[in-house]
Amino acid sequence: MIQKNRIEGGQIDRSATFKFTFDGKRYEGHAGDTLASALLANGVRLMGRSFKYHRPRGPLTAGSEEPNALVHLRVGARQEPNTRATTAELFHGLVATSQNRVGSLSFDLLAVNDRLSNFLTAGFYYKTFMWPKAFWERVYEPIIRRAAGLGALSLEDDPDVYDKGYLHCDLLVIGAGPAGLMAALTAARNGADVILADEDFRMGGRLNAETFAIDDASGADWATATVAELATLPNVRLMPRTTVIGAFDHGTYGAVERVSDHIATPLEGKPRQILWRIYTQKTVLAAGAIERPIAFNNNDRPGIMTASALRTYANRFGVAVGHRTAIFTNNDDGHRTAADLHAKGIKVIVIDPRPEAPRAMDYEVLAGAQVTDTMGRLGLTFAQVRLADGTERTIECGALGVSGGWNPNVHMTCHQRGRPVWNGELAAFVPAILPAGMTVAGAAMGDLSTAGALTGGARAARAALGLKGREAKMPIAEDAPVNITPFWYVEGASRAWLDQQNDVTVKDVKLSHQEGFRSVEHLKRYTTLGMATDQGKTSNMGGLAIMAELAGKTIPEVGTTMFRPPYTPVAIGALAGRHRGQDFHPKRLTPSHAWAQEQGAVFVEVGNWMRAQWFPRAGETTWRESVDREVLATRGSVGVCDVTTLGKIDVQGADAADFLNKIYCNGFAKLNVGKVRYGLMLREDGIAMDDGTAARLAEDHFVVTTTTANALPVYRHMEFVRQCLVPDMDVQLISTTEAWAQYAVAGPNARRVLEQIVDQDIGNDTFPFMACAEITVCGGLRARLFRISFSGELAYEIAVPTAYGDALIRRIMEAGAEFDITPYGTEALGVMRMEKGHAAGNELNGTTTAANLGMGRMVSTTKDSIGAVLSRREGLNKPDDLRAVGLKPVNPADKTPAGAHLMAATGPVDAAHDQGYVTSACYSPSLGHHIALAFLKDGDNRMGETMRLVSPLMGVDVAVEICSPHFVDPEGERLRA
């Protein structure tokens, strides 16, 4: 027989046989198996190597709290590391490999670490790899990283799709054990919208793993019938394979549904997983309890697991982990496991340290005895037991079930700052302060009997929904009391594992205490107890208990570490959902995008917009060639540029002009209709925020423009001023950035081009510099025309409704053909504004004032505006404040890069003698050399001075001359032409 440890019974489908491989070896299992149960059925106990010492390990549990049996699941791009074999649902063709080994799983070369364990104790890395310092990055860290750690990433792109979804309900029930099922049933029968989520693929929780009856059916059959009834109700959503990962604010819960992890690859069109955001009025947490182990020497061998895991494998999966089995328990629940296994024909012996252990069994019970050690290199063969009378006995066994009691699963109750309280009767923490809207039922609340869970679930649902009237009659179920004597570790044990995932032993916790770590949070960080994928679900309590004993405190005095979401690890893909690659953030396309693509434009991303950066032509080999040509062609004849991305905010209302007076530091109230004015906005602290233009289209109608990057923050700011600071003004705002396609047409021939497009006279007299108007183009299409110039040339910006943007750019190109009109991108735009000395984002960098920018006189003193008061404070108005200046290199061949700093021509070069810095720099094709815009101390009074421009980072050290920032046409004759 292939599955040599398979026994009768269980909820597996023996008619469906799945073939799978582990480390290349072929096995068979059944539908309903987990990878761990199928391997155990085949007699495979060794499933991994431990984190630090590379000790052989098998599963400790049969659930999501598993610390040991972590494997690589699948191969290639779908390979997932650190997958718990205890929850991985078996499917046909599953491929799993063990991880964290050098060599084979049964002969791991790094197992030598186990022999060096005396040196590799807690804090080993901190203490050892101190010297020589340079060795850390080059030698120690790479070796440690290779030796330690868990699984490996495939380093390929994840081929699967992940979705996000949103659900609403009256009652969310977390966990589908007896309490959760009864809560869901009670709520659903009373008409509430219910979501029942369970991490397992089979609902029923521990009912599937136990042999108790409910009424006259088995617990598992009762669960199946209850789930079937719930499935027929339209107001219930059953979500198996769904882990609720966190309790967030205001009844919001996160949940990961594993839609496709139980099949080899997702079905066509289906996601692998869905991250749900569940909005619920009330929640019943029925997350059950987790059995905790006892620490003793070599308690980590494959074959040693929690007692409940042994009975789960036997009852639910039909697997006898060992045909001779020992149970080491300090409580009566361990004896249930023994009874269940005994009933399955497995030879059982119970070791119970309590002198008064129950003995009336038909199997052997060693009362007052303790397991002191175990044997077996790759799996358990013998347990060493010290009997009540002090004599030793060696017991042959292939499985050893350990029960140190049960910890109610309080995790989710603590996500909103709650901390659990100690219950001495259970020797465990139970929930206390709960997130708003949550009630806890069943074992999670400390009601460990089946009857307690059923009653608790029904009551929790009734309380949550405020149901009145008589309680329904509960089914009859076992109601045994908890009987436990706390017992955490066997005295004298040295290599006794508390945290098997992180290889933390009792000795490590003692060492940590000895070295002065008194806080439980410090213990965790120093020893790594309770870290990594299982977050100490099986190990924390043991560590706390030992810490309390050493400190002479009680366990509640020591307290627990914080529980944080997620409850179990979540794939990054699920958190990202569809937001990855091209879809990581939205991509905004300008109205001329298709046309620009046809021209072969090179694009750059600006605030999610894709803007043409330059338009290369045949024969041009560098971007500079294209940009220089675009600049010279624009200044020589005419160029066109898409400026749609600039923010456009429509301001309307009787108080529109007063409103602009408030947000701009300069005055707008007297601006005539049909005119545009440059405006500078300050923050309330007096620093420049953004600049742009405001065009007055009517007495009560302005169009404000912002820089591309600040379109959103400026709009937000203007709404803040409107609603919060001037709530009585009659003014309305709306962003129209996307509503209008806008092009700058610049150059001496700009008017001649536009005259062919617009329907009215735009001569210099009727439409002078800074004019604006609502016009029509192309024989009737509504449009807006602004005579404004960023380039310094005769220029217009023309806007049409976005739908006509593509048509307009093509019409402009046609009309401009006779002037050899040249499309230009953001680089040429930037070069021309630097040649003209216009400030942009580099200058409005969040540290500069109007005065720094050379616009100090713009800040009106005759009216109040945002930032005006603080712009006048002393600290921002010192004699040697920075002023905007231009720079040109003394040697025309030198570059003057942005980021370089200005120093006196002679004198030290250091931060203490810093005089200023370059904000923007470019090669000016109009002048034939590099130019720069800079801030310089007292810059206004230093024109003509020769200074040293240095950048140690870039190896720059050149002589520069301070000059006006207006390199081209300083008198502004061109733009008024």
Next chain:
Amino acid sequence: MIIDHPLLGPRDSSEFTYMGDARLLERPDPEGADAAAAFYEYAYLRDNPAGWHRELWFHEAGDRSWLVVTRNTMTHEISCVELARDVARAQRQSK
């Protein structure tokens, strides 16, 4: 978190942008004798209470209302949500 918008009902906090202390509504009088000092306090000094806090949220992905939300910074409990414009008007009238 869920913010119960006075006009739109409960909305997820991801639709909002946060700005902080609602005392930003109380912009000092720029003509006042102590304007410089008052604006310094207004621009720079904020309380950061552990407990109840009135703060400004902007419904950026919604109706663009600025709201004054009274939120407990320890528990995220929200006790009151008002339109900032109503609050600002009420403050003016009470002056």
